[in-house]
Amino acid sequence: MSRPRVVIVGAGFAGYRAARALARLTRNRADITLLNPTDYFLYLPLLPQVAAGVLEARRVTVSLPGTLHGVRLVLGEADGIDLDARSVHYTGPEGGTGTLGYERLVLAVGSVNKLLPVPGVAEHAHGFRGLPEALYLRDHVTRQLELAAADADRETCAARCTFVVVGAGYTGTEVAAHMQLVTAGLARRHALPAGVRPRWMLLDVAPRVLPGLDERLSRTADRVLRARGVDVRMGTSVKEATHDGVLLTDGEFVASRTLVWCVGVRPDPLVEGVGQPLERGRLVVDPTLQVPGRPEVFACGDAAAVPDLERPGKLTAMTAQHAWRQGRVAAENVAASLGLGRRRRAYRHRDLGFAVDLGGVQAAANPFGIALSGPVAGAVTRGYHLAALPGNRVRVAADWLLDAVLPRQSVQLGLVRAWSVPLESASPELARVPGGPKAGERGKPGADRPAPGPAEGTDPPDPASP
Template identity: 35%
Template sequence: MPKRILIAGGGYVGLYTALQLQKNMQPGEVEVTVVNPENFMVYRPLLPEVASGTLEPRHAVVPLRAVLRKSRFVSGTLTGLDVERRVATVQPPAGPTREFEYDELVLGLGATSKLLPIPGLVDHGIGFNSLAEAAYLRDHVLGQLELAHATNDPELRRCALTFVFVGGGYTGVEAIAELQDMAVDVLEGYPGLDPAEMRWILIEAMDRILGTVSDDLAELATTELTARGIDIRTGTLLESAENGRLQLSDGTKLTTDTLVWVAGTRPQSILGELGLPVDERGRVVVDDTLRVNGHANIWSAGDCAAVPDLVKGGTCPPSAQYAVRQARQLGDNLLRTVRGQAVKSFRYRSRGEFVTLGKNKAVAEVLGCKINGSLAWTLRRAYYATQIPMLNRTVRVLGDWLIGMPFGHDVVDFGSREEPRGAFRRAAGKR
């Protein structure tokens, strides 16, 4: 009988673990089932370019059914676990829950936005963790430019042209840089709007942005962003966001329709309900072979796991670069376990870091060398083009990049897709 391997989560860990199994498993050796709420994996490093319109949203995802042809895909969400019976409970999009028996279980549930109890944040903020959020922000920013151009009310105009991002890590820096670059590029299509009227503000609680990269790289990014007029407020907290009126810890008060919350992530809350060991941050505790402590047949990696870093000490950073390598090691260890062989420890040293800052703008650290400008931007694109696990998607992404290079950003606002039934209801005389 083939061993049943159940993978909960279709992100980096789930996808790349399944791909590694498909690549090396023998016929009849294992049965792989992948459970995920969506039938695609979002290639997250490309989300900032989706937000700026550089990439078509569909090209920044990997369709799970298309790449996992030797695996079984089930749409659903993990809701429970019986470790004694080796049974996982899954909630499909509709209907009753289902139970899946397993011999080996992989938890690759990723992370979600880490919200703080700030008044008004939930009602007025938006995250930047999903394809829908990235696409929405592009339309929203263009919609704000349209609003500012159409109104004669100076307060409304100032509110529309104020864009606030909370969180100066990778996601926050790349998101504000790409969207500001897009907004400046399209502004010539809005006669009467002055670039100086736009206020782009990045709020970071720590004493510098990009806290996980070297000081030199963070300084390069800071210099680039401030030269473009982006207001970086370090050592600053958002205290309130009620009614779109922001109160900052430095005493600043702002009125804005754009509040983007990118101040970190946390593991999915279900992890704390499964009866498995978790650390103070809610991550599953695993050993250096990626096996959950105290559970010989349960494994985990990526953002939802506290993976020991055997190179630098502590735990591995929650980055795509580490998650992909962990998943490949996990796939190998699963097959080693099935075959009765000794598993191996995960050990990886980062090859470098890339931070995109808009079209032809980026900073990077590659093999110890600091790079910025067009070269860093080109190297980043070349690297990610080689990492997309599907030739079809690689060609589409390269096509978007090549076609877009000689042209500016598209000014079309598809904000109406947020309410697709609006035109239909208006035709019926309803509002």
């Protein structure tokens, strides 16, 4: 008898965990195919450390072919799903198209940048959702300090040394914290004009930093940021972005060449075309992660509106912690539906706490509800990430050790240019226009048309919580 075909779309936290768990549960009794644009799983919580130069880029990637034994990888991005024909249509990285048939489908396509209708943001800001954006931000910040040191115009120099991060959630807070340390180090190596120093601004319309987390974590993060000189402005955001700076909602114009957009994420637009009920843009599923009326379709992670059984009437948050656990439950329920595992179970969770890395030895964490800060929280945070990483643990630990004893390198790699990581690629209307990047190419170097940004004077990233 032929083995049942299972297709998993997406290899983020939910998709990767589902593929790995399903392969172990079925033991080669199912034909498992994973569709993903890249050949790696990206561990998003450590991405700010890549931008800061603490970790090498490959440390936060885990090879799919190397770790998912018994799973066939197909490189490509899903264009559409025909539920009646039980098929997934996709476009490969070189423009070719294909179709995958299935008996069971797991949708784990994750999320994309949330692009708000603020004039100039799509053209002059950059997000922080992948390796290209992290590498670009590292080069861009380094270049701005180097150009500022050689610029005779004091106003231009000050603008190049001003960096604006919008969104004080998990991602924006960590980006501002890590990159402030980077620019402080760069300023010591470059002779900036007297009185000019790197300036970081963190903006959010929320009343406090990390608004979705415990208030104790918020207070710790706010204290650390302000002590380092970060200009934290709550209740404030960007009204308009231009090449020369940003106009804030309070009327102030801030001259800057850098705008990092970290206002949050929204479900991947692919789920809108599935033709099933949505809740806040997420695909409605029952507690077993099955799409109602479609017993062969399961969804998990950021793309799924999963009922929170611990808080009746609520949905689980779009975090890596939920996605990772939901991936495991989805795998168990798919296996059960094929008669290859135990009975199905509902997704139920217990909050293990959160950890926010603030750079250096500073962090804020509340494991099991115990509030921690400072070096102790830093040790707990790094220990958690080492335990959660599905690979590269020794290499990550080695990079941390080297960073503690050796100075960081501040050279530009020049691997990613501004036009290859446009924020507008987060919008399906902009990303899929005729002549624009094809599916599977969005956000990849060289794939998009040039879009001038505020960087370099002529040519500025919410991952889920752990």
